[in-house]
Amino acid sequence: MxxxxxxxxxxxxxxxxxxxxxxxxxxxxxxxxxxxxxxxxxxxxxxxxxxxxxxxxxxxxxxxxxxxxxxxxxxxxxxxxxxxxxxxxxxxxxxxxxxxxxxxxxxxxxxxxxxxxxxxxxxxxxxxxxxxxxxxxxxxxxxxxxxxxxxxxxxxxxxxxxxxxxxxxxxxxxxxTPGILWPKFEDQTVGLRLALVGSINDDILNIDELAMELIRYLKANYPGALAARYDIEEENEDAQVLLAIAKQRNCIKNGGELDYAKAAILVLDEFRSGKLGRISLEMA
Structure with missing residues (x-):
């Protein structure tokens, strides 16, 4: 990642x-x-x-x-x-x-x-x-x-x-016992992975950025997963992929503008619930 x-x-x-x-x-x-x-x-x-x-x-x-x-x-x-x-x-x-x-x-x-x-x-x-x-x-x-x-x-x-x-x-x-999180994320990738699965409260995170990281990871490690789920071209730049998902899933603000934040939440939720397939974020 x-x-x-x-x-x-x-x-x-x-x-x-x-x-x-x-x-x-x-x-x-x-x-x-x-x-x-x-x-x-x-x-x-x-x-x-x-x-x-x-x-x-x-x-x-x-x-x-x-x-x-x-x-x-x-x-x-x-x-x-x-x-x-x-x-x-x-x-x-x-x-x-x-x-x-x-x-x-x-x-x-x-x-x-x-x-x-x-x-x-x-x-x-x-x-x-x-x-x-x-x-x-x-x-x-x-x-x-x-x-x-x-x-x-x-x-x-x-x-x-x-x-x-x-x-x-x-x-x-x-x-x-109460759960204990890492005292310090010496490797920021660890924090990113935990954020992606929802172990860090979404309220303190930049959700758009997080969704882009997920898109990047899926394209590299699970090619075809995004294309199959959203019927989009996933070879485009990450921002274009998120834009395409927003279009496909009708994530639109009141003025007719595409709602990136809504699309970002959708992608993260569908990853977390397994709708994008069985996906691991790290290999042994």
Whole structure:
């Protein structure tokens, strides 16, 4: 992806507090369950998690798998497994994956369960901490896993506040934590990718610029996706492509002028909802 003019550096105070809280909470748990966005598994990870979670069992859940490029997801699964993580690809809105995840947790933590058994401790549940950056689907996953709405969900970054233990069944307890975003975007491309999938609040971004970055990326990496969706020539300059989409989709202001902003929002929304196809923003 090309360098973007928008400068991303977003680390609210409540996230600093959340990191301190996690340093305390990590002592209480056996397993770190980390949600990432399958479309950008590296950029949607918090780099502090590896340091915080060392010496703990690890499970990575690649959420929004239904929106990601299957080939890219295969590559990322191999990448994380080679690093010693257990990996499950899923759509957190669906309960279909929950038995599989439960079995993986039991398998990952079998050493701990065996140690407890030898010490005469029976039926102590595996304690897992669920972590992930804002808007990656943590609350949705917890609700699906627990089978009821126990965690507040929302599609605005930063909806989850505070912490709570959630008893899933006799085998597993989850500690929910607020999401932590990157403390600093040293590589601006990371900020751009997170913005494209909606992990940074759109209100603080230049949406036209963001849509142009997406158009540029799609033309280079998924040629034909824009042409197929909008019935346009995508070989033109990026601004001309956005103009053509505005025309095709009737994005027009009151005076009859084309509405670039409306077209930009349309393209971003259709990318985020998978209407442009299964697209990943980074490859392993």
């Amino acid at each position: 090309n360098e973007t003019k928008t400068n991303f550096n977003w680390y609210p105070g409540h996230m600093t507090k959340a990191k301190r809280q996690m340093q305390e909470d990590i002592k209480l748990i056996d397993l770190v369950v980390e949600l990432v966005d399958a479309r950008l598994p590296q950029s949607s990870r918090n780099p502090d998690i590896d340091e915080l979670g060392k010496n703990k069992f690890r499970l990575i859940l690649m959420n929004k798998n239904d929106l990601a490029d299957p080939k890219a997801t295969e590559g990322w699964t191999r990448y994380f497994e080679e690093k010693g993580y257990a990996v499950v690809c899923l759509d957190a809105r669906s309960k279909n994956y929950m038995n599989q995840i439960h079995n993986v947790i039991m398998d990952v933590c079998k050493e701990k369960i065996e140690r407890d058994r030898k010490r005469g401790i029976k039926n102590r549940p595996v304690r897992a901490m669920v972590v992930g950056i804002p808007n990656v689907g943590k609350s949705t996953f917890i609700n699906s896993f627990a089978g009821k709405a126990v965690a507040k969900t929302g599609n605005k970054p930063g909806v989850t506040k505070g912490k709570q233990w959630i008893r899933l069944n006799k085998n597993v307890e989850l500690l929910d």
